[in-house]
């Protein structure tokens with residue numbers, strides 16, 4: 544009889560999630576706690592993190608901070624490792640969009656803020672998490688996008704996600720040296736506060752959270768390099 548199981552035991556493992564106060568990050572935190580993970584919740588909104596941590600109980604750790612600050616992420620991960628004993632995974636998910644699309648109408652100040660979050664914020668999560676992940680042959684997950692897989696006229700936001708896809712592929716290669724894994728989570732449109740209007744017929748954040756859990760819980764022999772999800776409609 545074949546004893547292989549697609550889901551390996553993750554009980555007691557720890558994940559650090561950025562952008563955990565809302566949308567995809569909050570849904571992933573809920574799904575990870577349900578699967579037995581200890582979860583570090585990172586975002587700027589202290590009130591939302593406190594409410595989510597209270598909902599999730601002892602497995603959740605509210606760690607307020609800003610992804611654009613490397614030291615803030617390093618301190619949060621150090622506090623999480625102190626509490627849980629180590630770090631098995633990090634989900635670099637925090638991100639923002641732009642109010643004006645395209646190059647000519649785009650606002651350079653807003654581009655700069657977005658690049659700090661969508662590009663530097665991801666680099667800082669990886670930089671802060673990597674030494675700990677190395678100890679445990681850990682897993683990095685990065686939120687890319689359908690907008691990081693195809694060209695969209697003048698999309699500076701999409702270009703920030705092309706960075707995530709490119710860097711994630713390079714990380715997969717880098718992490719092989721210690722038996723680690725990297726996954727790009729690439730959703731199309733998801734119904735979250737990322738948009739001003741509700742998008743109920745698009746993906747739901749729980750759909751994306753399931754993809755994260757699938758990648759995290761794949762047998763260690765299997766590296767899920769990318770999960771690309773699109774709404775049916």
Ligand SMILES: NC(=O)c1ccc[n+]([C@@H]2O[C@H](COP(=O)([O-])OP(=O)(O)OC[C@H]3O[C@@H](n4cnc5c(N)ncnc54)[C@H](OP(=O)(O)O)[C@@H]3O)[C@@H](O)[C@H]2O)c1
Nearest residue numbers: 562564565566567586587588609610637638732733735737
């Ligand atoms: N919704 C979509 O259609 C879609 C599709 C593809 C990819 N994505 C990507 O998915 C990721 C999550 O977005 P979402 O849809 O879940 O949107 P969301 O509900 O607006 O969540 C964005 C999260 O990022 C956090 N964040 C933003 N700036 C931050 C900063 N400087 N420091 C720390 N945290 C920061 C926010 O928390 P605070 O404001 O509390 O800091 C919030 O938790 C983003 O990377 C986005 O680009 C979204």
